[in-house]
Amino acid sequence: MSRTPLTADAVVALSPDDASTKAARGLVAPAKWPMLGASDAAVWGECQGSGSKPYQTQVDVSGAGPTFRCSCPSRKFPCKHGLALLLLQAQTPQSFTATEPAWVSEWLGARQERAEKKEAKAAAPPVVADPAASAKREAQRVQRMAAGAQELALWLDDTSRKGLAAVSDSDGPAWATVAARMVDAQAPGLGQRVTQAFAVVGQGRDWPARLLGRLGNLQLLVDAVVQRERLTPGLQADLRQALGWPIERDEVLASGERVNDQWQVLAQVLVEREARLTERRVWLQGARSQRRALLVDFSFAGKAFEQGWSVGVPHGGTLAFYPSADPLRALLADSSPVPDAVPLPQAPNSATEWTALATRMAANPWAQSWPLWLDAVQLQYTADAENPWWLWADARAIPLAISEADAWQLMAMAAGGPVSIFGEWAGELLRPLTAWSDADHWVATGVQGDSI
Amino acid sequence: MNDWNALLQAALVGAERPWTLPALAQEGEHDPVAHMLREAHTHAAPDSPGLLLRLAGAKAVCQRAGWTAPATPLAPIPSAAPESRTLANAAWSQLLSQAVNFGPQRLQHQVLFAMDTAALRAPPALLPALLHAGRQSVALRTHLLPVLGERGRWLAQQNPEWAYACGAQEQADIQTHWAHGSLKQRCAVLRTERATAPAAARERLQADWESLAAKDRAALIATLHVGLCADDEAFLTPQLKDRAIDVRRTAADLLAALPSSAYSQRMVARLQALVQSEQAEPGLVGRLLGRVLASAEPRWTVQAPNQADADWKADQLEPERPKYEPLGERAWWLFQLTSRTPLAWWTSHTGLTPAGVLALAKAGDWNDALLRGWHHAMLWQPDAVWAQALLDSAPAARWDGRSSLLALLASQQREQYHLAQLAASTNLHDVAVSCLDGCAPHAHLGLAVSERLAQLLRQHIDQGALVNDYGLRNQLPDLACALHPQALPQLANLPRSAEETTSLSEALTLLEQVIHSRQQLIQLTQEEPTP
Numbered sequence: 001m002s003r004t005p006l007t008a009d010a011v012v013a014l015s016p017d018d019a020s021t022k023a024a025r026g027l028v029a030p031a032k033w034p035m036l037g038a039s040d041a042a043v044w045g046e047c048q049g050s051g052s053k054p055y056q057t058q059v060d061v062s063g064a065g066p067t068f069r070c071s072c073p074s075r076k077f078p079c080k081h082g083l084a085l086l087l088l089q090a091q092t093p094q095s096f097t098a099t100e101p102a103w104v105s106e107w108l109g110a111r112q113e114r115a116e117k118k119e120a121k122a123a124a125p126p127v128v129a130d131p132a133a134s135a136k137r138e139a140q141r142v143q144r145m146a147a148g149a150q151e152l153a154l155w156l157d158d159t160s161r162k163g164l165a166a167v168s169d170s171d172g173p174a175w176a177t178v179a180a181r182m183v184d185a186q187a188p189g190l191g192q193r194v195t196q197a198f199a200v201v202g203q204g205r206d207w208p209a210r211l212l213g214r215l216g217n218l219q220l221l222v223d224a225v226v227q228r229e230r231l232t233p234g235l236q237a238d239l240r241q242a243l244g245w246p247i248e249r250d251e252v253l254a255s256g257e258r259v260n261d262q263w264q265v266l267a268q269v270l271v272e273r274e275a276r277l278t279e280r281r282v283w284l285q286g287a288r289s290q291r292r293a294l295l296v297d298f299s300f301a302g303k304a305f306e307q308g309w310s311v312g313v314p315h316g317g318t319l320a321f322y323p324s325a326d327p328l329r330a331l332l333a334d335s336s337p338v339p340d341a342v343p344l345p346q347a348p349n350s351a352t353e354w355t356a357l358a359t360r361m362a363a364n365p366w367a368q369s370w371p372l373w374l375d376a377v378q379l380q381y382t383a384d385a386e387n388p389w390w391l392w393a394d395a396r397a398i399p400l401a402i403s404e405a406d407a408w409q410l411m412a413m414a415a416g417g418p419v420s421i422f423g424e425w426a427g428e429l430l431r432p433l434t435a436w437s438d439a440d441h442w443v444a445t446g447v448q449g450d451s452i
Numbered sequence: 453m454n455d456w457n458a459l460l461q462a463a464l465v466g467a468e469r470p471w472t473l474p475a476l477a478q479e480g481e482h483d484p485v486a487h488m489l490r491e492a493h494t495h496a497a498p499d500s501p502g503l504l505l506r507l508a509g510a511k512a513v514c515q516r517a518g519w520t521a522p523a524t525p526l527a528p529i530p531s532a533a534p535e536s537r538t539l540a541n542a543a544w545s546q547l548l549s550q551a552v553n554f555g556p557q558r559l560q561h562q563v564l565f566a567m568d569t570a571a572l573r574a575p576p577a578l579l580p581a582l583l584h585a586g587r588q589s590v591a592l593r594t595h596l597l598p599v600l601g602e603r604g605r606w607l608a609q610q611n612p613e614w615a616y617a618c619g620a621q622e623q624a625d626i627q628t629h630w631a632h633g634s635l636k637q638r639c640a641v642l643r644t645e646r647a648t649a650p651a652a653a654r655e656r657l658q659a660d661w662e663s664l665a666a667k668d669r670a671a672l673i674a675t676l677h678v679g680l681c682a683d684d685e686a687f688l689t690p691q692l693k694d695r696a697i698d699v700r701r702t703a704a705d706l707l708a709a710l711p712s713s714a715y716s717q718r719m720v721a722r723l724q725a726l727v728q729s730e731q732a733e734p735g736l737v738g739r740l741l742g743r744v745l746a747s748a749e750p751r752w753t754v755q756a757p758n759q760a761d762a763d764w765k766a767d768q769l770e771p772e773r774p775k776y777e778p779l780g781e782r783a784w785w786l787f788q789l790t791s792r793t794p795l796a797w798w799t800s801h802t803g804l805t806p807a808g809v810l811a812l813a814k815a816g817d818w819n820d821a822l823l824r825g826w827h828h829a830m831l832w833q834p835d836a837v838w839a840q841a842l843l844d845s846a847p848a849a850r851w852d853g854r855s856s857l858l859a860l861l862a863s864q865q866r867e868q869y870h871l872a873q874l875a876a877s878t879n880l881h882d883v884a885v886s887c888l889d890g891c892a893p894h895a896h897l898g899l900a901v902s903e904r905l906a907q908l909l910r911q912h913i914d915q916g917a918l919v920n921d922y923g924l925r926n927q928l929p930d931l932a933c934a935l936h937p938q939a940l941p942q943l944a945n946l947p948r949s950a951e952e953t954t955s956l957s958e959a960l961t962l963l964e965q966v967i968h969s970r971q972q973l974i975q976l977t978q979e980e981p982t983p
Contacts, residue, residue, distance in 0.1 A: 007542075009549055025554070026958040028965075031948030091968070157501040163466025209456075212463050213516075216509025219502050354520075361517035378528050381610055392528050396521035408580040411610060415576065415603045416531030427516050440576065 005038075005089040006066070013443075014066065015083055016270070020076050027084035030095050036088070037098030043089055044104045045096075047081045057081040058104050060111060065308030069107060075276045075301055114306065118334075141186050142228075145243055148185025149225035152178070152194075156219055164208050164215075167201055189244025193218050204386065210428075220365055234325035235364070242366040247322055252331050256320035259330075261286030263293070263315045266373070266422045267433035269447050276301045282309045283371055283422065283433070284319070284330075292371050293319050293330040307332060311434055311443055326363040328371070347375035347420035347436075350393065357425060372425040374398070376418040379411050391421065391430065401429045401448040410435055413442040455489055456515065459508045467504040485514045532606035537573040537598070543976055545575045550969050552581045557589060558893050558933035559966055559973075564595040565894035566977050573601030583607065583614045591893065593617075593636060630656065635668055639675050646678035653679075654687055666696035674702050677709075677832065685713045692768060704768040708792040709832040718767060719793040726755045726786070727801060752802050754816050756782035757789070768792070783821035790825025795833050806841035814845065827857070834860050843869060858890030866890050867898040874904050880912055881924045884931055891934045902936035910942050918956060925959045932966045937974050940967055 015021040027047060030036070034054060035046040041062040046054040049072065059082055060067040066086070068078035089096055155178055159167070175198040182191035197214035200207045224231060224239050231239065237247065263284040271279045282295040299305050309315065317335035321327040348356075353373055360370055377391040377398070384390075389407050391398040402410070413419070414437055423432040424447070435442040453461075453474050462471035473493055476486060489507050496503050540548065544567060551563040567574070574582055579600065586596045597617055600608070608617035619634030630641045645653035657672055664672065673691060676684055684706070691703035692715070707715035730751035760771035769792075773784045798809045813822040823842070830838060839860035858866055870887050877883045887905060891897050897905070909931065912918065918925050932943060944967070946960055 007546065009546065025961060025965075026954055029948050029957060029961050031952075032957070091965075153502055156505055157467075160463055160502075160505050161466055161468045163464055163468075165464040166466070208464055209460055212460055212505075212508050213512035216505050216507075216512045218509070219505035220509040220513070223502070223506060358517040361513065365513045380526060380529060382526065390524070390526075392524065392526060393521065395523055397524035397526065398521045405580070408607070408611065409577065412576045412579040412603070412607050415606060416529050428519070 005043075005093050006086055008087055008090045011083055011086040011090060014078060014086075016076050016078070016272075020078075020080050020083060023080040024083035024087060027080060028087045028091060030088070030092065033085075033088065035098045035101070036085075036096045037100060037104075038089060038093070038096040039100060042100075042104055042108055043085055043096065044098075044101070045085050045088075047084070055081050056103050057085050058107060059085060060108065060304075060308075065310040065313070067111075067304045067306075067308045069304045077270075077278055077299060077303075111306075141245070144185050145187040145245070146225055146228075148182050148187045148190060149222040149243075151185070152182060152190055152218070153222040156215060156222065159215070164211055167211070169202055171201075172198065186245070187243045189242050190218070190221065192244065193221070193242075217366065232325065234323060234327075237323035238325050238364045238366055241322070241324070249331060252322050253320050253333055256322060256331070257327060258318050258320050258333060259286060259289055259291055259293075260318040261289045261291065261316075263287075263317060263319070265309050265311050265313060265315065266292075266371070267443075268309050268311055269433060269444070271447060273298075280305055284315075287314065292328060293321065294328045294371070295319075295330060295332060307335070312441065324364060326360045326367065328360075328367075347373050347422075350375055369424045369426045369431075371422070372430060373420065373422045374430075375420045377421055378416065378418060379407065379414055381407070381411070387429075399429050401426070401431045402444070403446060403448055406432075406444050406446070410442045413437060413440050455486060456508075456511055459504065459511060462504055463508060471504065473507075485511065529610070533602040535573060535602050537571050537601050540567060540572045540575055543972070544572060545578065547969055547972050547976065548574055549578055549581075550965065552578060552585055554962065554965065556929040556933065556966065557592065558888075558930045559969060560585065560592060561595070561893035562933060562970070563973060564592065564599050566973060567599045568595040570977075572599065574599050574604065576603060579604045579607050583611070583617055586617060587613060595894070597636065635671055638668075639671055642672060642675040643678050646675060650679040650681055651683060654684060658687055666699065669694065670696060670698035670702060673699055673706070676706055680706060680709055682710060682712050685710055685715075689713075689715065692766065700768050704792055705832045708794060708829065711794040711796055715767065715792075716794050716797075718763075719789060720797050722757075722761075723789050723793050723797070724801070726757065726789075727798075728753060728755075729802075750803075752804070752812050754786075754813065754818055754822065756786040756818050756821065758782070760785055779821055779824075783818055786818050787821040787825045787828075790822055791828035793825075793829065795826065795829050795835055795838055806835075806838045807844070810841050810845045830860070831856060836860050836862060836865070840865060840869075854886065855889035858886075859892070861890075863898065867901050870897070870901045871904065874901070874908065880908055881921065881927065884909075884924065884927050888927065888930055888934055896936050897934050899936045899938055902934075902939035903942070905931070906935055906939040906942040913943075913946060918959065919953075925956075928959065928963045929966045932963055933970060937970070940970065943967055 012021055015024065032048050033045045034048060035044075037044050042058055042060050044056070044058040047057055048054050056071045057079075058069050059078075060069075068082035070079045070081045072079055072081055074080065175194060179191035179194040182188065182194065193214065197211060197218065200210045200214065204210070221239070221242055224235075225243070228236060228239060240247065263286055266283040266285050267281075268283070269281045271281070273279050278299045280295075280297050280299065284293045284295065285291070286293070295309075297305055315335060318333045319330040320333040322329045322331075347353075353375075357370055357372055361367070374391065374393065377393045379400075380390050380392050380397075382388050382390060387399050389400040389402050391400060400407075410419075410432070413435065417437055419435045419437045419442075421430075421432050421435045423430045423434075425431075431444075431447045433444050433447070455473055458471070458474050462469070473490060476490065480486060489511060492507060492510070493503070548563050548567065551559045582596060582600060583604065586593050593616065597605075597619075600617060605617060605619060608614035616634065616636070619629075619632075619637045626641055626645070629637045633641065642653050642657060645656065654676065657676075661669070673688075676688070688703045688707050688710075692700055692707075694700050694703065704715065707713045708719060710716060730753060760769070764771055769785070769788045771785075773779070773781050777784055779787055795806075798804075799806060802809060802812070804812065810823075810826075813819050816822075823845070826838065826842060830842070839857045843854070843857055843861075858869070861869065870883075870890060873883050873886055884905065887897060887901065896902070909924075909928075912921070912924065918928075932940070935943075943963070946964065948957075948960060952960070
């Protein structure tokens with residue numbers, strides 16, 4: 001085994017929460033693992049659980065970041081067995097002696113095959129089953145969504161006539177009904193935005209202003225549905241996305257704009273959505289193109305993500321961008337190993353970055369968060385009870401949404417010196433994800449105030 | 453009023469009421485957004501559906517795109533001072549991370565002590581966890597504070613909860629530490645100075661005395677314990693009248709530790725009446741008889757006071773028995789007298805050894821009060837012979853202060869004491885706790901005791917006794933830190949089975965990790981050149 005195992009600290013950093021770390025530590029005992037083995041590509045072991053059949057735990061370590069798989073029913077990702085396996089390897093690498101069993105080879109083989117299939121699929125022309133039937137289905141859906149949007153327009157007008165001051169917590173069921181009607185009309189995006197708008201009622205000092213902003217944005221959406229034919233193709237795609245009708249992966253891979261580059265991983269976030277569903281957002285920046293891209297994947301019930309990413313580890317490959325007036329979201333169309341690690345590009349000049357942000361907002365008015373990379377800022381802790389964390393930049397203050405633990409960790413890393421911070425700008429708050437100083441870097445363990 | 457506020461106000465009261473945009477002049481003639489909104493407003497029918505929300509939506513998008521960070525009155529924070537210590541390497545950092553995150557505290561003490569000795573500082577990523585640990589445990593702070601480095605001290609200044617770790621730079625001179633340091637640093641200044649120049653230190657304290665807060669006075673006056681001498685009496689006596697009770701009590705304890713002080717003399721006078729030899733005041737015959745009997749041992753008796761005198765309060769003796777005090781009223785009085793009387797008086801007055809005095813107490817009615825009193829006195833009047841006598845007199849007693857007594861013994865005596873306990877006791881848990889009591893948090897036990905203890909622990913574990921012995925299970929990580937390095941191999945390769953319960957599994961895993969960490973620590977300490 002030539003690969004150096006991850007250190008215990010690095011393994012703990014992969015843990016979804018403290019409970020998982022604690023549970024994993026309870027399993028770091030060679031006696032609990034009747035079988036342990038490792039190769040350059042993977043680490044595997046069988047862990048004796050409460051049942052008669054041991055759990056089969058395996059980690060693919062060949063990619064940029066480890067990818068986990070376990071036969072246990074846990075919905076945590078990675079599960080305690082996967083973490084314990086790597087911790088055990090960090091402690092006693094010499095006990096990983098078993099030869100590769102069939103279930104490991106099968107998994108690695110299947111992963112390889114999937115990757116190849118994906119490539120083949122990307123190369124092959126898209127197959128359309130029955131163009132006429134699918135066009136008809138699409139036309140039907142558009143009709144339904146338009147009807148839903150019309151209904152929503154009436155309700156919005158009604159709400160604004162009665163006045164926002166009349167909205168209170170007790171209106172929850174009525175608003176929830178409106179949101180449900182939008183789901184029925186096959187426009188779940190509209191429903192989601194109604195729910196999000198109601199979520200600000202009574203929250204914070206200036207909730208009426210934020211409610212008005214959100215309802216106003218909904219009005220722009222229903223207006224756009226009426227005028228959909230006159231919109232540019234990019235804006236049509238953004239409208240479709242905002243209504244909650246995602247464009248198929250195959251379509252993006254087949255006809256999306258392609259950019260080949262050395263992709264630097266700026267940030268990676270895992271967010272637990274509804275039960276058992278984990279969303280992963282990976283922010284990339286092309287070393288040559290300077291293009292920014294967002295990869296969003298979901299994992300259900302702790303299944304492994306197809307591709308592992310690690311902040312700071314570059315990845316060569318081609319991205320296919322979703323059509324948009326401001327293309328950010330993309331898919332990894334094909335990847336190639338990176339010969340040498342490219343140093344992280346410099347954070348852009350602040351003025352340029354804010355202008356680029358404004359341009360993105362102008363291009364797609366319905367987006368809800370944007371990448372923002374700020375250079376030479378300083379984290380400050382203030383006595384403001386509602387929002388204690390701010391970034392100081394040229395005598396101006398940028399409000400942050402950050403957990404207390406993450407903030408102190410970032411403060412310790414920066415030690416008052418200037419840092420560059422990459423995060424997601426949510427319109428009025430920055431959710432920091434990664435930060436760099438001259439000598440060190442910091443990665444958030446979670447995101448705050450990430451609305452559904 | 454600007455456009456957004458006009459729209460917001462209209463939206464709040466409801467678009468049913470007539471509303472309009474303010475005059476263009478107020479928003480700015482050259483604002484394209486203002487023009488766009490007005491154009492949309494004039495082109496639409498006055499009552500067209502959605503108009504208010506449409507204008508608000510457009511304005512909100514423009515505002516969002518044009519957002520600029522508000523100016524702040526806050527100044528940038530000055531960055532941390534340059535470090536004077538070497539950054540811990542990966543191996544040390546890993547070890548410290550393990551100790552801070554998973555303990556036990558004894559391991560934290562040992563790692564921090566070793567890092568402090570090697571003049572290392574913790575890596576930035578561990579500083580919040582360290583500051584948090586130091587907030588929980590005052591005992592940990594001595595070696596934790598220097599290991600924080602300048603960055604850690606800087607970080608502590610940013611969070612009011614970590615104020616204990618602020619303070620002057622480590623490399624600053626004594627004067628700066630005294631003038632601007634944390635309470636802990638100021639105490640350290642006095643203690644260091646007392647060791648070499650007791651008068652100078654006292655004068656330093658005296659000069660600042662009037663301006664100090666009660667909490668600071670109490671902590672600082674206690675440092676005079678180092679190098680206590682007769683010259684201190686003049687400063688200490690007025691402090692018996694301090695406003696703060698903690699200061700008054702500490703001053704009394706210190707004065708009692710000076711046998712020549714007027715305070716000690718008053719205390720001796722009070723006890724003298726209570727500790728008497730059996731012979732009544734002899735007459736002539738008695739005196740003659742006394743001479744004959746002098747060859748026999750005089751029989752001493754101790755009485756408790758019958759009443760609290762009026763002058764007691766001035767000497768910090770409390771006539772009122774506290775509410776939850778287990779001692780009776782007279783015993784409470786005797787306890788207080790005993791705890792503030794020079795220990796040396798007992799032996800000189802009775803001509804007995806400390807062990808003899810203890811035997812005399814045991815035979816009388818007031819044993820509990822006397823033992824507690826002597827134990828208290830010992831905190832301020834360290835005396836190895838008395839400590840040994842107290843420990844021997846009540847081997848099974850579980851005192852909170854046993855560790856302070858054990859600390860007074862020479863290491864050889866302490867080892868003897870533990871070995872005797874290990875040989876005699878049937879309760880491994882109690883002996884283990886006693887061994888831990890006698891072992892300073894960053895030190896380890898002697899080889900003989902460690903080997904015997906490790907052997908017993910191993911037998912215990914091999915017999916599966918840990919399954920039910922939760923008390924011992926909890927002590928194991930600390931014990932693994934207190935054992936002599938050469939005794940550690942006895943705890944290697946513990947019996948593990950797939951059937952063990954999760955909690956036992958966690959306990960054994962933690963034990964294995966602690967032993968692993970300690971071995972790493974020993975190895976690193978050997979590699980590190982002592983500066």
